[in-house]
Amino acid sequence: MRVSYQHTNVYDGNESTLLRFTDEDGTRACVLVDAGAGVDLDSHLEADEYLNAILLTHGHIDHYRTLARNVRHNAPIYTSPATATILEHALPEAQKDNELGDVSVALDALEPIDDWASILDTLEVRPVSAGHTPGATGFVIRFRDEAAGDELFDAEQHVLVTGDFTTRPCAGFSGLATSYPFDIDAVFLNVSTDDSYMASLNESLRTVLERAYAGSRVVVATSSLAGVHYATVLERLSTALDRELPITLAGQAAKLANALELDVPGVETREVFDGTADVLEEGRITIAGPDSPTKGSTSRLLNAIEDDSAGVFVQLATGNADAVSNVSCTTQYVEFRNHPPPETVDEFVRDLAPRQVVIKHARGETLNRFQRRFDHCFTWGTNDEDIHRLYEGGEWTPPDWLAETTATQIRTRQWEAMQNRSFDPDTRLSPLRRGSVDLEAEGVELETLEDVFARTATDPYVTSDRDTDDETDAVDTETGDPRRNDGNDSVERDLLERLEAIEAKLERSEETVHARVLADGNGERILRLLEPADVDVDAGDIVEITITESGTERE
Numbered sequence: 001m002r003v004s005y006q007h008t009n010v011y012d013g014n015e016s017t018l019l020r021f022t023d024e025d026g027t028r029a030c031v032l033v034d035a036g037a038g039v040d041l042d043s044h045l046e047a048d049e050y051l052n053a054i055l056l057t058h059g060h061i062d063h064y065r066t067l068a069r070n071v072r073h074n075a076p077i078y079t080s081p082a083t084a085t086i087l088e089h090a091l092p093e094a095q096k097d098n099e100l101g102d103v104s105v106a107l108d109a110l111e112p113i114d115d116w117a118s119i120l121d122t123l124e125v126r127p128v129s130a131g132h133t134p135g136a137t138g139f140v141i142r143f144r145d146e147a148a149g150d151e152l153f154d155a156e157q158h159v160l161v162t163g164d165f166t167t168r169p170c171a172g173f174s175g176l177a178t179s180y181p182f183d184i185d186a187v188f189l190n191v192s193t194d195d196s197y198m199a200s201l202n203e204s205l206r207t208v209l210e211r212a213y214a215g216s217r218v219v220v221a222t223s224s225l226a227g228v229h230y231a232t233v234l235e236r237l238s239t240a241l242d243r244e245l246p247i248t249l250a251g252q253a254a255k256l257a258n259a260l261e262l263d264v265p266g267v268e269t270r271e272v273f274d275g276t277a278d279v280l281e282e283g284r285i286t287i288a289g290p291d292s293p294t295k296g297s298t299s300r301l302l303n304a305i306e307d308d309s310a311g312v313f314v315q316l317a318t319g320n321a322d323a324v325s326n327v328s329c330t331t332q333y334v335e336f337r338n339h340p341p342p343e344t345v346d347e348f349v350r351d352l353a354p355r356q357v358v359i360k361h362a363r364g365e366t367l368n369r370f371q372r373r374f375d376h377c378f379t380w381g382t383n384d385e386d387i388h389r390l391y392e393g394g395e396w397t398p399p400d401w402l403a404e405t406t407a408t409q410i411r412t413r414q415w416e417a418m419q420n421r422s423f424d425p426d427t428r429l430s431p432l433r434r435g436s437v438d439l440e441a442e443g444v445e446l447e448t449l450e451d452v453f454a455r456t457a458t459d460p461y462v463t464s465d466r467d468t469d470d471e472t473d474a475v476d477t478e479t480g481d482p483r484r485n486d487g488n489d490s491v492e493r494d495l496l497e498r499l500e501a502i503e504a505k506l507e508r509s510e511e512t513v514h515a516r517v518l519a520d521g522n523g524e525r526i527l528r529l530l531e532p533a534d535v536d537v538d539a540g541d542i543v544e545i546t547i548t549e550s551g552t553e554r555e
Contacts, residue, residue, distance in 0.1 A: 001122065001145035003159070003391035005188070005358060010385055012038030013062055015164075015361045017188060020049075020387070021123050021143055029120050031055060033139070033161050033188065035067040044385070051075040052119050054109075057163025058136035059086035059225060061094055068101035076111035080127050080432050082135025082173070084112035085259050086225065093252060114432045116142070129430040131166035131175035132338050133225045134260065137432065138162045138176055140184075147394035157391065160352070161188040164361070166340045167348060169441050171229040171262075172434040178351040181427045183418075186356035186390060187349070191370050194339040198443040204314055204334045205237065205444065208285055209453050211312040211330070212245060214526070217280050217305050220287040221298040222316035226336060227253035227287045228262065230316065233444060234285060235266045236437040240446060242455045248279045250288040251297035262434070273297075276304035291336075292321035305329045349374055353417040355396045356380065376413040378402070 002022040009016045013036040022028045029052040030045060041051060051072050056079040057063060064087065071077065079087070087110060091103040111117075116124045122144045127137035141159040158180070165176040204220075212218045222230060231249050238245035247267045249257050254269035273279050279286050280301065288297035292315075302324065305311030311329035315321060316336035323333040340348075349357060358380040359370045371381025378398045382388055389397060398407040439446050515527040527545070 001143055001147070001157075001391065002389065002393075003143070003186075004387050004389045005380075006044060006387045007360075007382065007385050008032070008041070008044055009036050009038040010363070010383060012036060013361065014363055014367075015063055015190060017161075017358075017360060018044055019141070019159075021120070023120065023122060024147070027120060029053075029123055031119065031125075031141070032070065033057070034063040034163065035065065035070050036062050037065045039066040039070055041070045041072065053078055053125070055079070055125060055139045055161065056083060056087075057130065057138065057161070058133050059083050059090050060133065060164070061090075061098065063163070064091070064106075065098065065100065067091075068103045068106040071105050071109045075109065077106060077109045078111055078113050078117055078125060078127070078139075080129075080135050080137045081112040081114060082260060082432070082434075083137070084110045086135055086256060089252070089255055089259050090224070126429065127432060128160075128177060129174035129432055130163055131168050131170045131173065132164045134171045134173055134228055134434070135432075136163065136165070136170070136173070138165060140180070140429070145391075145394055156182070157185045158182050159186045159188070160184045160354075162190050164190050164192055164339065166338055167344055168338075168340075168443055169435075169438060170338060171232040171442075172437045173432075174430040174435070175441075176348070177427075177430045178348055179427050180352075180429065184352045184354050185396060186358070187352060187354045188358045188360055189345070189349070189370075190361040191345060191359055191366065192337075192339045192361050193342045193345060194335075194337045195341045196335065197338055197341075198445075200316075200334045200336050201233075201443055202445045202448070204316060204332065204336070205234070205449065206452070207312070207332050208234070208314055209237075209241075209245075209449070211526075212283055212285050213243065213453065215282045216310045216312050216330075217282055217308060218285045218312045218314065219280070219298070219301045219305060220285060220314045220316060221293055221302070221321075222287065222289060222291045222336060223318040224251075224253040224256050224289045226291075226316055226318050226338075227289055228257050228260070229338070231257070231267050231287050232262065232264050232437055233439065233442060235264050236439055237444060237446075237449065238266065240439060241450060241453050243453060246281070246284040248284060248286045250279050250286055250301070253287055253289055260434075276300055280304055290321070291315050291317045291319065293324060302327070345370075346373065349377070350417070351421060353377070353414070353421040355414060356390055358382075358390075375410065376417040378407075378410060 004020045006018045007014055008018050016034045016036045016039045019031045020028060028049060030049050031052055032054045034057055035054060053075050054077045056077055088107060091106060094100060095103050113127060116126045118124050124142045126140050128140055130136045130138045139161045143157055144155045145157060146155055162176060167175040167178060169175050208218050208220060220230060227249060231247055234247055249267060249269045250273060254271045257269050270279050286301060288301055290296055290298060293299045293302040302313055305313060306327040306329055309328050313324055313329050314332045315324065316334055318336055324331045354377050356378050357374055359367055362370060367381045367383055371379050380388060380399055
């Protein structure tokens with residue numbers, strides 16, 4: 001078996017690669033990994049070559065922009081079941097604003113898989129969950145080469161194509177595994193990284209929770225897939241905090257959530273809404289796309305709250321969206337790209353201990369930096385569209401620009417790394433189906449958010465229903481009889497307590513109302529009343545306040 005690779009859009013995104021597998025009898029399979037901008041297979045395939053398959057890692061347009069134009073020779077598009085569902089909705093929608101070719105051709109070629117699929121008798125592929133976005137995968141490619149050994153196990157070689165990835169789970173979908181029940185001999189490594197993702201996630205969560213619990217209308221503008229991810233995290237977080245939080249997914253994000261059959265309790269989906277009042281209300285978080293409010297659902301929603309000084313418009317920017325300004329509502333702009341930090345990429349390669357690493361999705365200095373980053377494997381950081389041979393005659397070959405002494409040193413370090421890596425033959429390949437959402441695994445600083453937002457008996461703004469599991473834990477305040485706790489009692493008690501507080505305040509000559517100071521994420525401070533005030537004020541009114549300071553306490 002001979003294995004080679006060729007980058008197909010190194011100057012546009014460098015996420016797309018053509019792999020060639022040639023058997024001893026000359027049989028050749030050509031496999032395209034992703035179809036980003038600038039990919040033209042006619043300029044790469046030889047006259048006697050045929051495309052055997054396209055491997056699509058996930059449903060972001062920078063990875064499928066030329067998909068429809070590059071389907072040929074009846075080649076299937078292998079992808080995860082979730083990504084296939086996403087594409088069925090995303091391709092027709094994206095075609096409205098992009099030149100994607102005949103998307104019906106791509107839709108007809110979609111072939112979702114969740115196990116091994118055969119390309120040749122000696123060549124198979126299988127998707128593995130990769131975090132990053134709902135349904136995202138990498139692919140393990142397994143080929144057999146009798147020249148590699150006498151035993152079947154020795155003859156099997158494995159290549160891992162990561163696509164964009166994280167080792168964190170995403171909306172319940174597993175992150176990319178760092179250990180497999182076999183050796184990973186070569187990795188095609190997408191090195192898109194982001195140091196700030198977790199900070200951005202938690203900053204935005206704190207803002208939307210503060211303002212929603214304070215009664216503001218909150219709009220979150222982001223891409224459809226990111227919106228689905230964010231809604232599942234918010235819902236799970238509100239459950240952990242034991243605080244009700246109305247959440248609505250609107251427009252295309254709602255369509256994707258419904259198509260994926262996520263059915264997240266507490267998240268309402270509105271694919272179409274006649275008026276913005278249908279999806280906006282005080283204390284509700286409404287999530288819609290795109291991240292730049294120049295069109296679509298977010299344009300309508302921003303228009304509805306832009307003059308509302310209590311309203312909040314949060315942009316989770318997954319691309320190059322322009323930040324919103326010149327509006328009366330509070331705005332927050334957060335870059336929201338779910339990639340791993342560079343240290344995680346280092347750990348990933350160290351744990352796998354592959355023989356070969358091919359750097360992808362990078363150019364210029366980033367490409368050069370990663371090419372120098374790993375000293376225990378042969379690292380290919382080629383900034384061209386030449387054909388590079390990785391494997392032949394049972395051997396993985398080093399780059400031809402390396403001196404033999406350097407290659408020998410790398411082989412020595414490679415052997416040492418392989419001895420030190422963890423290997424469990426009973427390890428299973430990661431499932432593609434969605435599981436439960438683990439907030440802390442996804443990067444949510446749960447303990448910090450619980451300290452601020454969880455229900456407590458000392459917080460006069462909320463009441464707790466968690467004192468006992470007994471369904472007769474409530475007592476009628478007039479008769480003293482036990483009262484069944486069916487959920488409505490909590491609301492009734494809360495209303496009665498507030499009415500009693502108002503009546504008590506009517507008897508005072510002066511009124512003291514406690515308030516909590518909130519931050520809106522842009523350096524501004526907002527007061528949220530912790531109890532009803534016996535004054536007639538509306539959002540946007542200007543009032544005078546007196547701050548009483550006692551020691552370190554402020555009221």
